[in-house]
Amino acid sequence: MEELVRLKGDRTGLRLFLDEEAPLEALLAALEEQLRRGESFFRGAELMVDVGNRALSTEELGQLTTILQRWGVDLRAVGTLNRQTRGALRDAGVRAVPSATAPLPTRAESGTRPLAISDALFVTRTVRSGQAVRHHGPITVLGDVNPGAEVLAGGDVVVWGRLRGVVHAGAIGDERAIVCALDLSPTQLRIANLAARPPEEGVPSAGPEVAYIAGGRIVVEPWDLFRRP
């Protein structure tokens, strides 16, 4: 199922690649499943959807955009190679762009870290209140993440600085994702579909810390403990 929908980001933003051969019904079901798993990641995200060579009628395009709307996705454009689809997009007032090459299917993960060494996003500034950084892979921030800011990553989040905003690692469902920061004091910390808040009476920072999922809940421990084999 999952292979029918693949997410990839580059400098122009996030692209969701939809398989061009599978029956539409199966494809839309897979899309819905993907959006459900990454609900908070996709809500409010600006997305380009790439349908490749698939021919879509106006009605079928309508089904697709209805699903995207329901999950709060902001559809920026549709990538296509197909003339009929271009016509349907024109009628619906959706921007059409040339289709890009779909990424290779992800190979089975071995379960050892790092999960992905390519495809990381490197941010070298303070992420301020009202700003959101969203990326399908891991995110590294060289700077602070201030209260009121959001960092949403498909993979791990590493903050070389103070993490005080909202952070979501493994936001498309990866429970192996971790969050680490020099000062880990987020407003809220989420990994996959779990969420945690720091204790109300602010505990002073204990130096670099790591958060990850163990035994079905989020645990936080000092970096020094975590890195020991």
Next chain:
Amino acid sequence: MAQVITITSGKGGVGKTTTTANLSTALAMLGQRVVAIDVDIGLRNLDIVMGLENRIVYDLVDVVEGRCRLRQAMIKDKRLPDLYLIPAAQTRDKTAVSPTDMIEVCRQLRGEFDFILIDSPAGIEQGFKNAVAGADEVLIVTTPEVAAVRDADRIIGLVEAEEKGEPRLIINRLNVSMVRRGEMLSVEDVREILAIPIIGIVPEDAHILTSTNRGVPVVLENRSAAGQAFLQIARRLLGEEVPLTVPEEPSFWGRIATWMGRRNDGTRGQ
């Protein structure tokens, strides 16, 4: 060529208008030719704080909509010869002016002045966009409160996106004894979150309230600690190296010394 400086904050009530009035006055006291523009259309205040309300005939919207020449909307200050105010319209709203209009107004004024200070409205919408459109530099005003600092952070992000260069920060209404009791964010707390250069720290000062009501900016009063702080900021804007001091609550002996200092040199006890 004038330097255009916009004073903004995000949150309302942190002292943008007071800051604009005092910095404009202080720069004029230091011999600069200054014009202050109130962009808070529909909620104008700068005229009141500067004590010029009863002289308004034309306003910024009249200029933009061509009902008067720019000169006619410029109100000359009561006390200082080279200080002018362009008031906002009170009966209109933010949509009456566009960023392009502001750039044009600034362009026309640049040749005649050393400083153009723009008083921004609160918020991040059209009014804010108008206020920063023509700016060469942006000063962010915050108070040491969590909500004000949060909004200042948001505004800094927006100013950075407008590529106006790194804004500088004014921390207003710092109450040293509250900081000491741990009831207020300290200068260090604010600096740590916002991470931009601080151009001034203005202590909480009861003179502000009375001066605002009377329409006489506090920089005109020697006794006011806030006035002294605003004067220092004006000096820094002129490029002078004025060391940044975190205001201390004067001890009893400190007070005596300040008082004697003032008597001796006849001016300020700094």
